[in-house]
Amino acid sequence: MKRRKVSIIGAGAVGATVAQHLAQKDAADIILLDVREGMSQGKGLDMLQASPVYGFNGIIEGTSDYALTSNSDVIVITAGIARKPGMSRKDLLSTNIKIMKDVITKAIEYSPEAIIIVISNPVDILTHTAYKVSGLPRNRIIGMSGTLDSIRLQSFIAQAVGVSASDVVVMVIGAHGKDNMLPLMRLANVKGIPIQELLDESTIERLEKRTREAGAEIVSLLKIGSAFYAPGAITAEMVEAILKDKKRVFSCAVFLNGEYGINDCTLAVPVVLGKEGIERILEINLTEEERMRLHAAAEDVKKTIDTIEL
Numbered sequence: 053m054k055r056r057k058v059s060i061i062g063a064g065a066v067g068a069t070v071a072q073h074l075a076q077k078d079a080a081d082i083i084l085l086d087v088r089e090g091m092s093q094g095k096g097l098d099m100l101q102a103s104p105v106y107g108f109n110g111i112i113e114g115t116s117d118y119a120l121t122s123n124s125d126v127i128v129i130t131a132g133i134a135r136k137p138g139m140s141r142k143d144l145l146s147t148n149i150k151i152m153k154d155v156i157t158k159a160i161e162y163s164p165e166a167i168i169i170v171i172s173n174p175v176d177i178l179t180h181t182a183y184k185v186s187g188l189p190r191n192r193i194i195g196m197s198g199t200l201d202s203i204r205l206q207s208f209i210a211q212a213v214g215v216s217a218s219d220v221v222v223m224v225i226g227a228h229g230k231d232n233m234l235p236l237m238r239l240a241n242v243k244g245i246p247i248q249e250l251l252d253e254s255t256i257e258r259l260e261k262r263t264r265e266a267g268a269e270i271v272s273l274l275k276i277g278s279a280f281y282a283p284g285a286i287t288a289e290m291v292e293a294i295l296k297d298k299k300r301v302f303s304c305a306v307f308l309n310g311e312y313g314i315n316d317c318t319l320a321v322p323v324v325l326g327k328e329g330i331e332r333i334l335e336i337n338l339t340e341e342e343r344m345r346l347h348a349a350a351e352d353v354k355k356t357i358d359t360i361e362l
């Protein structure tokens with residue numbers, strides 16, 4: 053069987069971590085592309101030399117030439133500048149929009165059939181930008197956002213209850229940012245047992261707050277750069293779900309066209325990931341308060357979208 057191909061645009065902390073996880077899963081051939089000459093080649097070579105340990109049987113190569121990304125099945129975009137302490141996601145906006153327009157155009161020129169996963173921040177806005185600029189159907193432009201927020205909450209609940217994180221199920225939707233994220237705490241459970249039966253109200257509130265602030269907590273500790281282990285790990289799971297047509301359910305940013313009563317805006321909602329990318333948007337019933345908060349998040353994202361030229 054022909055090996056699949058995944059290109060990662062931006063071979064920084066997150067990009068390299070995605071590549072490492074994919075190599076460890078032997079999921080596909082991997083191209084790491086970066087504007088920083090030599091850096092992607094160095095990381096690619098280093099990872100290739102771990103093949104005997106990873107059980108990896110394919111190609112890992114770094115480059116700054118898009119021709120090497122030709123005919124990728126999946127393209128992961130992490131290119132951009134990362135958040136520094138005191139910097140909001142919106143501060144990154146103008147630079148990262150320019151980068152996204154350039155990257156998406158070149159990437160799909162060489163891989164017209166690829167499914168695109170956007171990671172660069174602000175991710176809701178940049179997923180929206182990628183969708184509009186590429187002209188691709190929305191199922192092929194997927195934002196990694198609620199995906200990460202969800203595994204963060206999952207880990208916090210697992211720690212608080214004292215159970216395996218694999219047995220915790222959560223869904224965090226909305227925009228990828230402290231105020232507009234919507235952790236659906238009423239749905240969180242441990243193997244079907246509502247967390248409300250296992251944790252008191254103040255603990256649940258504390259875990260929700262920590263999830264909202266999880267990105268900033270890491271930025272303030274790292275001092276330089278932002279989170280990359282968890283973002284890299286979960287992105288590799290998304291890639292694998294697409295390559296293996298797993299129909300897994302994640303919370304991903306997607307262009308909404310009337311779902312949840314929201315139009316012309318990109319936000320994280322529950323989706324099914326398979327060989328076509330986003331194969332279905334799962335529209336669930338929200339409480340009135342949740343619906344209001346999701347719409348407020350959409351309004352906020354739209355305000356930013358309205359300021360950019362697409």
Ligand SMILES: NC(=O)c1ccc[n+]([C@@H]2O[C@H](COP(=O)([O-])OP(=O)(O)OC[C@H]3O[C@@H](n4cnc5c(N)ncnc54)[C@H](O)[C@@H]3O)[C@@H](O)[C@H]2O)c1
Nearest residue numbers: 062064065066086087131132133134171172173175196283
């Ligand atoms: N969506 C999420 O949940 C999430 C999580 C973590 C990080 N992020 C975002 O992902 C992005 C990457 O984070 P990181 O920690 O890997 O940053 P990083 O600085 O380590 O890596 C970014 C890389 O992009 C490269 N780059 C810049 N412009 C480029 C271009 N035009 N073409 C190709 N490569 C280019 C840089 O040279 C750099 O190596 C940031 O925007 C960050 O905020 C998002």
